[in-house]
Amino acid sequence: MSDIKIKVQDYSGDVQELEAPTDMGLSLMEFLKANEYPILATCGGMALCATCHVKVEEGMDSLNDPGDQEMDQLDLLPNAEFNSRLACQLRLHPDMDGMLVRLAADEE
Protein backbone atom coordinates (compact mmCIF):
# COMPACT_ATOMS: atom_id res chain seq x y z
CA MET A 1 0.00 0.00 0.00
CA SER A 2 1.60 3.25 -1.11
CA ASP A 3 -0.80 5.66 0.63
CA ILE A 4 0.36 7.66 3.65
CA LYS A 5 -1.58 9.69 6.21
CA ILE A 6 -0.95 13.44 6.34
CA LYS A 7 -2.60 15.91 8.68
CA VAL A 8 -3.34 19.40 7.38
CA GLN A 9 -4.25 22.40 9.53
CA ASP A 10 -6.09 25.10 7.60
CA TYR A 11 -6.36 28.83 8.35
CA SER A 12 -9.30 28.37 10.71
CA GLY A 13 -7.25 25.96 12.80
CA ASP A 14 -9.15 22.84 11.74
CA VAL A 15 -7.02 19.75 11.30
CA GLN A 16 -7.98 17.12 8.79
CA GLU A 17 -6.26 13.78 8.29
CA LEU A 18 -5.98 12.78 4.64
CA GLU A 19 -4.75 9.78 2.73
CA ALA A 20 -2.09 10.74 0.21
CA PRO A 21 -0.72 8.58 -2.60
CA THR A 22 3.07 8.32 -2.89
CA ASP A 23 3.14 6.53 -6.24
CA MET A 24 1.77 9.34 -8.43
CA GLY A 25 4.70 11.75 -8.26
CA LEU A 26 2.49 14.43 -6.70
CA SER A 27 3.92 17.34 -4.76
CA LEU A 28 2.32 18.33 -1.47
CA MET A 29 1.09 21.51 -3.22
CA GLU A 30 -0.72 19.50 -5.91
CA PHE A 31 -2.19 17.22 -3.26
CA LEU A 32 -3.45 20.18 -1.18
CA LYS A 33 -4.99 21.82 -4.26
CA ALA A 34 -6.68 18.57 -5.24
CA ASN A 35 -8.18 18.48 -1.76
CA GLU A 36 -9.62 21.97 -2.22
CA TYR A 37 -7.30 23.81 0.15
CA PRO A 38 -6.90 27.50 -0.77
CA ILE A 39 -3.43 27.29 -2.37
CA LEU A 40 -3.01 29.82 -5.18
CA ALA A 41 0.07 28.13 -6.70
CA THR A 42 0.65 31.25 -8.79
CA CYS A 43 3.91 30.04 -10.30
CA GLY A 44 2.67 26.51 -10.96
CA GLY A 45 5.16 24.82 -8.64
CA MET A 46 8.46 26.53 -9.49
CA ALA A 47 9.22 27.84 -5.97
CA LEU A 48 8.81 31.37 -7.27
CA CYS A 49 5.73 32.72 -5.52
CA ALA A 50 5.54 31.21 -1.99
CA THR A 51 1.74 30.94 -2.15
CA CYS A 52 2.15 27.30 -1.07
CA HIS A 53 4.06 28.22 2.11
CA VAL A 54 3.43 25.66 4.86
CA LYS A 55 4.87 25.16 8.34
CA VAL A 56 5.77 21.57 9.11
CA GLU A 57 4.62 21.09 12.70
CA GLU A 58 5.43 17.37 12.80
CA GLY A 59 7.66 15.30 10.57
CA MET A 60 10.19 17.99 9.61
CA ASP A 61 13.04 15.48 9.97
CA SER A 62 11.65 13.23 7.26
CA LEU A 63 11.95 15.91 4.57
CA ASN A 64 14.72 16.52 2.06
CA ASP A 65 16.65 19.76 2.44
CA PRO A 66 15.35 22.75 0.47
CA GLY A 67 17.16 23.61 -2.74
CA ASP A 68 18.54 27.03 -3.63
CA GLN A 69 15.39 28.32 -5.32
CA GLU A 70 13.21 27.35 -2.35
CA MET A 71 15.70 28.87 0.08
CA ASP A 72 15.67 32.13 -1.90
CA GLN A 73 11.89 32.33 -1.65
CA LEU A 74 11.69 31.33 2.03
CA ASP A 75 14.31 33.93 2.82
CA LEU A 76 12.05 36.66 1.45
CA LEU A 77 9.04 35.80 3.59
CA PRO A 78 8.49 38.00 6.64
CA ASN A 79 6.77 35.22 8.60
CA ALA A 80 8.98 32.25 7.69
CA GLU A 81 10.28 30.14 10.55
CA PHE A 82 12.71 27.24 10.91
CA ASN A 83 9.96 24.78 9.90
CA SER A 84 8.78 26.71 6.84
CA ARG A 85 8.72 24.91 3.50
CA LEU A 86 7.18 25.45 0.07
CA ALA A 87 4.71 22.62 -0.53
CA CYS A 88 5.46 22.57 -4.26
CA GLN A 89 8.99 21.37 -3.48
CA LEU A 90 7.92 18.43 -1.33
CA ARG A 91 7.24 15.31 -3.35
CA LEU A 92 4.91 12.93 -1.44
CA HIS A 93 7.04 10.09 -0.06
CA PRO A 94 6.40 7.17 2.34
CA ASP A 95 8.70 8.83 4.91
CA MET A 96 6.12 11.61 5.24
CA ASP A 97 3.58 9.31 6.88
CA GLY A 98 2.17 11.06 9.96
CA MET A 99 3.36 14.53 8.92
CA LEU A 100 1.39 17.54 10.16
CA VAL A 101 1.53 20.70 8.07
CA ARG A 102 -0.09 24.08 8.69
CA LEU A 103 -1.04 26.41 5.84
CA ALA A 104 0.98 29.61 6.23
CA ALA A 105 0.67 31.73 3.05
CA ASP A 106 -2.34 33.68 4.31
CA GLU A 107 -0.48 34.83 7.40
CA GLU A 108 1.36 37.35 5.22
Added chain:
Amino acid sequence: MIQTDICIIGAGPVGQFAVFEAGLLKLRCHLVDALPQVGGQLSEIYPQKPIYDIPGYPTIKAQELVDNLTEQIKPFNPTYTLGERLDTVEKTATGFNLKTSDGTEIDCKVVVIAGGLGCFEPRKPPLKEIANFEGKGVSYMVKDPELFRDKNVILAGGGDSALDWTIELSKIAKKITLVHRNETFRGAPDSAEKVFELAKEGKINLLLKSNLESISGNGKLNSVKIKGADKSEMEIEADYLIPLFGLSPKLGPIADWGLSIHKNQIEVNTTDYSTNVPGIYAIGDINTYPGKLKLILCGFHEAALMAQSAFKHIYPDKHLSFKYTTVNGIESF
Protein backbone atom coordinates in the same frame (compact mmCIF):
# COMPACT_ATOMS: atom_id res chain seq x y z
CA MET B 1 -8.58 62.23 -18.27
CA ILE B 2 -7.70 59.31 -20.56
CA GLN B 3 -10.39 58.36 -23.06
CA THR B 4 -10.38 55.07 -24.89
CA ASP B 5 -12.58 52.30 -26.24
CA ILE B 6 -11.36 49.50 -23.99
CA CYS B 7 -9.56 49.78 -20.67
CA ILE B 8 -7.64 46.57 -19.99
CA ILE B 9 -6.83 45.95 -16.35
CA GLY B 10 -3.63 43.95 -16.28
CA ALA B 11 -0.78 44.20 -18.79
CA GLY B 12 0.32 40.57 -18.66
CA PRO B 13 0.48 38.42 -21.81
CA VAL B 14 -3.31 37.99 -22.02
CA GLY B 15 -3.97 41.70 -21.51
CA GLN B 16 -1.34 42.44 -24.16
CA PHE B 17 -2.85 40.04 -26.69
CA ALA B 18 -6.30 41.52 -26.05
CA VAL B 19 -4.89 44.74 -27.57
CA PHE B 20 -4.13 42.81 -30.77
CA GLU B 21 -7.57 41.24 -31.07
CA ALA B 22 -9.26 44.55 -30.30
CA GLY B 23 -6.98 46.37 -32.71
CA LEU B 24 -8.02 44.13 -35.59
CA LEU B 25 -11.52 45.47 -35.02
CA LYS B 26 -10.20 49.04 -34.81
CA LEU B 27 -10.84 49.34 -31.08
CA ARG B 28 -8.33 51.41 -29.08
CA CYS B 29 -6.99 50.13 -25.78
CA HIS B 30 -5.45 51.58 -22.63
CA LEU B 31 -3.78 49.19 -20.19
CA VAL B 32 -3.40 49.64 -16.45
CA ASP B 33 -1.09 47.56 -14.25
CA ALA B 34 0.06 47.88 -10.66
CA LEU B 35 3.51 46.68 -11.70
CA PRO B 36 5.92 49.22 -13.18
CA GLN B 37 6.43 47.06 -16.28
CA VAL B 38 4.29 45.05 -18.72
CA GLY B 39 4.35 41.26 -18.63
CA GLY B 40 2.48 40.41 -15.43
CA GLN B 41 3.48 37.16 -13.75
CA LEU B 42 5.94 36.42 -16.55
CA SER B 43 8.06 39.52 -16.09
CA GLU B 44 7.60 39.71 -12.34
CA ILE B 45 7.95 36.11 -11.22
CA TYR B 46 9.71 34.08 -13.89
CA PRO B 47 11.22 36.16 -16.73
CA GLN B 48 14.00 33.68 -17.52
CA LYS B 49 12.02 30.47 -17.22
CA PRO B 50 11.23 28.55 -20.42
CA ILE B 51 7.56 28.06 -21.34
CA TYR B 52 6.79 24.96 -23.39
CA ASP B 53 3.10 25.30 -24.23
CA ILE B 54 2.84 28.41 -26.40
CA PRO B 55 1.65 27.17 -29.82
CA GLY B 56 4.39 27.53 -32.41
CA TYR B 57 7.20 27.78 -29.84
CA PRO B 58 8.73 24.47 -28.67
CA THR B 59 10.26 26.60 -25.94
CA ILE B 60 10.27 30.31 -25.26
CA LYS B 61 11.55 32.29 -22.28
CA ALA B 62 8.81 34.15 -20.44
CA GLN B 63 10.29 37.62 -20.94
CA GLU B 64 10.85 36.86 -24.63
CA LEU B 65 7.15 36.05 -25.01
CA VAL B 66 6.28 39.37 -23.36
CA ASP B 67 8.70 41.25 -25.65
CA ASN B 68 7.22 39.51 -28.70
CA LEU B 69 3.71 40.49 -27.65
CA THR B 70 4.80 44.09 -27.09
CA GLU B 71 6.11 44.07 -30.66
CA GLN B 72 2.98 42.37 -31.99
CA ILE B 73 0.63 45.01 -30.56
CA LYS B 74 2.74 48.03 -31.50
CA PRO B 75 0.74 48.73 -34.70
CA PHE B 76 -2.31 49.39 -32.49
CA ASN B 77 -0.62 52.08 -30.36
CA PRO B 78 -1.78 50.95 -26.92
CA THR B 79 -1.31 53.43 -24.09
CA TYR B 80 -0.35 52.51 -20.56
CA THR B 81 -0.70 53.51 -16.93
CA LEU B 82 1.90 51.45 -15.08
CA GLY B 83 2.82 51.29 -11.41
CA GLU B 84 -0.73 52.24 -10.39
CA ARG B 85 -3.44 49.95 -9.04
CA LEU B 86 -6.93 50.23 -10.52
CA ASP B 87 -9.10 51.03 -7.52
CA THR B 88 -12.61 51.95 -8.64
CA VAL B 89 -14.87 51.18 -11.59
CA GLU B 90 -18.09 53.16 -11.98
CA LYS B 91 -20.79 53.04 -14.62
CA THR B 92 -21.42 56.21 -16.61
CA ALA B 93 -23.83 57.20 -19.37
CA THR B 94 -21.25 56.28 -22.04
CA GLY B 95 -19.59 53.31 -20.38
CA PHE B 96 -17.29 53.37 -17.38
CA ASN B 97 -15.11 55.73 -15.38
CA LEU B 98 -12.06 54.17 -13.74
CA LYS B 99 -9.70 55.60 -11.14
CA THR B 100 -6.30 54.36 -10.06
CA SER B 101 -4.57 54.50 -6.69
CA ASP B 102 -2.68 57.59 -7.87
CA GLY B 103 -5.77 59.40 -9.10
CA THR B 104 -5.38 58.69 -12.83
CA GLU B 105 -8.83 58.69 -14.48
CA ILE B 106 -9.87 56.67 -17.51
CA ASP B 107 -13.14 56.90 -19.41
CA CYS B 108 -13.92 53.89 -21.56
CA LYS B 109 -16.76 52.02 -23.21
CA VAL B 110 -15.71 48.54 -22.18
CA VAL B 111 -13.62 47.17 -19.31
CA VAL B 112 -11.56 44.00 -19.75
CA ILE B 113 -10.14 42.49 -16.60
CA ALA B 114 -6.99 40.52 -17.40
CA GLY B 115 -5.74 40.69 -13.86
CA GLY B 116 -4.15 37.23 -13.62
CA LEU B 117 -4.05 36.19 -10.00
CA GLY B 118 -4.62 39.68 -8.74
CA CYS B 119 -2.58 42.70 -8.06
CA PHE B 120 1.04 42.24 -6.95
CA GLU B 121 1.27 43.84 -3.56
CA PRO B 122 4.21 44.07 -1.19
CA ARG B 123 4.38 41.36 1.47
CA LYS B 124 3.81 43.04 4.80
CA PRO B 125 5.53 42.02 8.04
CA PRO B 126 3.07 40.61 10.58
CA LEU B 127 3.04 43.71 12.82
CA LYS B 128 -0.34 44.61 14.32
CA GLU B 129 0.03 48.35 13.95
CA ILE B 130 1.68 48.52 10.57
CA ALA B 131 -1.36 49.67 8.59
CA ASN B 132 -1.58 52.79 10.80
CA PHE B 133 1.88 53.88 9.77
CA GLU B 134 1.69 53.26 6.02
CA GLY B 135 2.48 56.56 4.38
CA LYS B 136 3.47 57.92 7.82
CA GLY B 137 6.92 56.42 7.98
CA VAL B 138 6.33 52.93 6.59
CA SER B 139 7.04 52.54 2.86
CA TYR B 140 7.12 49.31 0.89
CA MET B 141 9.11 50.74 -1.97
CA VAL B 142 11.58 53.51 -2.60
CA LYS B 143 10.12 55.87 -5.19
CA ASP B 144 12.25 58.90 -4.38
CA PRO B 145 15.51 58.23 -2.49
CA GLU B 146 15.79 61.93 -1.58
CA LEU B 147 12.96 61.44 0.90
CA PHE B 148 15.43 59.54 3.09
CA ARG B 149 18.29 62.06 3.05
CA ASP B 150 19.57 62.75 6.59
CA LYS B 151 16.94 60.47 8.10
CA ASN B 152 17.08 57.42 10.37
CA VAL B 153 16.00 54.52 8.14
CA ILE B 154 15.40 50.89 8.98
CA LEU B 155 15.22 48.38 6.11
CA ALA B 156 14.09 44.79 6.55
CA GLY B 157 14.63 41.84 4.25
CA GLY B 158 17.33 39.64 2.80
CA GLY B 159 16.82 39.74 -0.96
CA ASP B 160 18.27 41.96 -3.67
CA SER B 161 15.91 44.86 -3.00
CA ALA B 162 16.92 45.08 0.66
CA LEU B 163 20.63 44.81 -0.16
CA ASP B 164 20.53 47.31 -3.05
CA TRP B 165 18.57 49.95 -1.15
CA THR B 166 20.75 49.54 1.94
CA ILE B 167 23.79 50.27 -0.20
CA GLU B 168 22.16 53.22 -2.01
CA LEU B 169 20.57 54.87 0.98
CA SER B 170 23.70 54.46 3.13
CA LYS B 171 25.17 57.24 0.97
CA ILE B 172 22.55 59.81 1.93
CA ALA B 173 20.67 58.71 5.07
CA LYS B 174 21.69 59.85 8.55
CA LYS B 175 21.61 56.25 9.82
CA ILE B 176 20.75 52.96 8.14
CA THR B 177 19.82 49.76 9.95
CA LEU B 178 19.27 46.53 8.00
CA VAL B 179 17.29 43.83 9.79
CA HIS B 180 17.37 40.26 8.46
CA ARG B 181 16.15 36.99 9.91
CA ASN B 182 19.10 34.89 8.76
CA GLU B 183 22.88 35.15 9.03
CA THR B 184 23.45 35.16 5.30
CA PHE B 185 21.79 36.83 2.35
CA ARG B 186 20.25 35.08 -0.66
CA GLY B 187 20.61 38.16 -2.81
CA ALA B 188 23.51 38.81 -5.24
CA PRO B 189 26.84 37.86 -3.58
CA ASP B 190 28.49 41.14 -4.61
CA SER B 191 25.75 43.14 -2.96
CA ALA B 192 25.87 41.00 0.17
CA GLU B 193 29.64 41.50 0.35
CA LYS B 194 29.22 45.26 0.00
CA VAL B 195 26.67 45.30 2.83
CA PHE B 196 29.02 43.37 5.13
CA GLU B 197 31.79 45.82 4.25
CA LEU B 198 29.57 48.79 5.06
CA ALA B 199 28.73 47.19 8.40
CA LYS B 200 32.42 46.57 9.17
CA GLU B 201 33.19 50.22 8.39
CA GLY B 202 30.45 51.31 10.71
CA LYS B 203 28.51 52.94 7.89
CA ILE B 204 25.42 50.83 8.52
CA ASN B 205 23.97 48.97 11.48
CA LEU B 206 23.52 45.32 10.45
CA LEU B 207 21.21 43.24 12.61
CA LEU B 208 21.25 39.60 11.54
CA LYS B 209 19.19 36.74 13.02
CA SER B 210 16.70 39.45 13.95
CA ASN B 211 13.07 40.24 13.26
CA LEU B 212 10.83 43.27 13.43
CA GLU B 213 8.85 43.00 16.66
CA SER B 214 6.71 46.16 16.83
CA ILE B 215 6.56 49.76 15.67
CA SER B 216 5.44 52.88 17.49
CA GLY B 217 4.93 56.55 16.99
CA ASN B 218 2.49 59.37 17.55
CA GLY B 219 0.75 59.98 14.25
CA LYS B 220 4.08 59.27 12.54
CA LEU B 221 6.68 56.54 12.94
CA ASN B 222 9.11 57.15 15.82
CA SER B 223 10.81 53.89 16.59
CA VAL B 224 10.95 50.18 15.81
CA LYS B 225 11.48 47.33 18.28
CA ILE B 226 13.66 44.53 16.97
CA LYS B 227 14.05 41.06 18.46
CA GLY B 228 17.24 39.04 18.11
CA ALA B 229 17.52 35.24 17.93
CA ASP B 230 18.65 35.25 21.57
CA LYS B 231 15.28 36.87 22.42
CA SER B 232 17.01 40.16 23.23
CA GLU B 233 15.07 43.26 22.23
CA MET B 234 16.24 46.65 21.14
CA GLU B 235 14.35 49.78 20.24
CA ILE B 236 15.77 51.86 17.41
CA GLU B 237 14.74 55.41 16.53
CA ALA B 238 13.40 55.56 13.00
CA ASP B 239 11.90 58.14 10.67
CA TYR B 240 11.26 55.46 8.07
CA LEU B 241 10.77 51.70 7.97
CA ILE B 242 11.09 50.02 4.57
CA PRO B 243 10.05 46.35 4.66
CA LEU B 244 11.29 44.63 1.49
CA PHE B 245 9.86 41.12 1.53
CA GLY B 246 8.98 40.76 -2.14
CA LEU B 247 5.56 40.90 -3.82
CA SER B 248 2.64 38.52 -3.74
CA PRO B 249 -0.65 38.62 -5.70
CA LYS B 250 -3.90 39.65 -4.01
CA LEU B 251 -7.37 39.97 -5.60
CA GLY B 252 -7.58 43.51 -4.22
CA PRO B 253 -10.19 46.08 -5.32
CA ILE B 254 -11.58 43.73 -8.02
CA ALA B 255 -13.51 42.07 -5.20
CA ASP B 256 -15.49 45.32 -4.67
CA TRP B 257 -16.81 45.94 -8.16
CA GLY B 258 -20.08 44.02 -7.95
CA LEU B 259 -18.78 41.10 -9.99
CA SER B 260 -19.74 37.50 -9.41
CA ILE B 261 -16.66 35.98 -7.81
CA HIS B 262 -15.93 32.39 -6.86
CA LYS B 263 -12.72 31.47 -4.98
CA ASN B 264 -10.93 34.69 -5.97
CA GLN B 265 -11.88 34.33 -9.65
CA ILE B 266 -14.49 36.12 -11.75
CA GLU B 267 -17.32 33.98 -13.11
CA VAL B 268 -17.84 34.46 -16.85
CA ASN B 269 -20.09 33.41 -19.69
CA THR B 270 -18.09 31.19 -22.03
CA THR B 271 -19.79 32.59 -25.14
CA ASP B 272 -17.82 35.80 -24.88
CA TYR B 273 -16.16 35.88 -21.41
CA SER B 274 -18.50 38.58 -20.22
CA THR B 275 -19.17 38.99 -16.52
CA ASN B 276 -22.47 39.66 -14.79
CA VAL B 277 -21.96 43.39 -15.48
CA PRO B 278 -22.70 44.30 -19.12
CA GLY B 279 -19.61 45.84 -20.71
CA ILE B 280 -17.17 44.21 -18.28
CA TYR B 281 -15.26 41.13 -19.42
CA ALA B 282 -12.72 38.91 -17.67
CA ILE B 283 -10.06 36.93 -19.50
CA GLY B 284 -7.03 34.86 -18.51
CA ASP B 285 -6.27 33.42 -15.07
CA ILE B 286 -8.63 35.87 -13.35
CA ASN B 287 -11.77 34.20 -14.71
CA THR B 288 -13.43 30.90 -13.95
CA TYR B 289 -15.91 28.63 -15.72
CA PRO B 290 -16.51 24.87 -15.88
CA GLY B 291 -13.45 23.29 -17.44
CA LYS B 292 -11.25 26.38 -17.11
CA LEU B 293 -7.52 25.79 -17.57
CA LYS B 294 -5.11 28.44 -16.35
CA LEU B 295 -3.02 28.49 -19.48
CA ILE B 296 -1.77 31.51 -21.39
CA LEU B 297 -3.06 29.98 -24.62
CA CYS B 298 -6.56 29.76 -23.12
CA GLY B 299 -6.31 33.44 -22.23
CA PHE B 300 -5.36 34.23 -25.82
CA HIS B 301 -8.45 32.40 -27.10
CA GLU B 302 -10.65 34.18 -24.56
CA ALA B 303 -9.23 37.53 -25.72
CA ALA B 304 -10.26 36.79 -29.32
CA LEU B 305 -13.86 35.96 -28.44
CA MET B 306 -14.09 38.85 -25.99
CA ALA B 307 -13.04 41.36 -28.65
CA GLN B 308 -15.85 40.30 -30.99
CA SER B 309 -18.40 40.78 -28.24
CA ALA B 310 -16.84 44.07 -27.09
CA PHE B 311 -17.23 45.42 -30.64
CA LYS B 312 -20.91 44.50 -30.70
CA HIS B 313 -21.36 46.09 -27.27
CA ILE B 314 -19.77 49.36 -28.41
CA TYR B 315 -21.33 49.40 -31.89
CA PRO B 316 -24.60 47.48 -31.61
CA ASP B 317 -25.80 48.76 -34.98
CA LYS B 318 -22.61 48.09 -36.93
CA HIS B 319 -22.10 44.93 -38.91
CA LEU B 320 -19.01 42.95 -37.99
CA SER B 321 -17.62 40.72 -40.70
CA PHE B 322 -14.93 38.30 -39.66
CA LYS B 323 -11.60 38.83 -41.47
CA TYR B 324 -8.47 36.74 -41.61
CA THR B 325 -5.20 38.59 -41.10
CA THR B 326 -3.61 36.36 -43.75
CA VAL B 327 -6.01 37.81 -46.30
CA ASN B 328 -6.33 41.39 -45.08
CA GLY B 329 -3.10 42.01 -43.21
CA ILE B 330 -3.03 44.30 -40.20
CA GLU B 331 -4.09 47.90 -40.44
CA SER B 332 -1.99 50.00 -38.07
CA PHE B 333 -3.67 52.82 -36.23
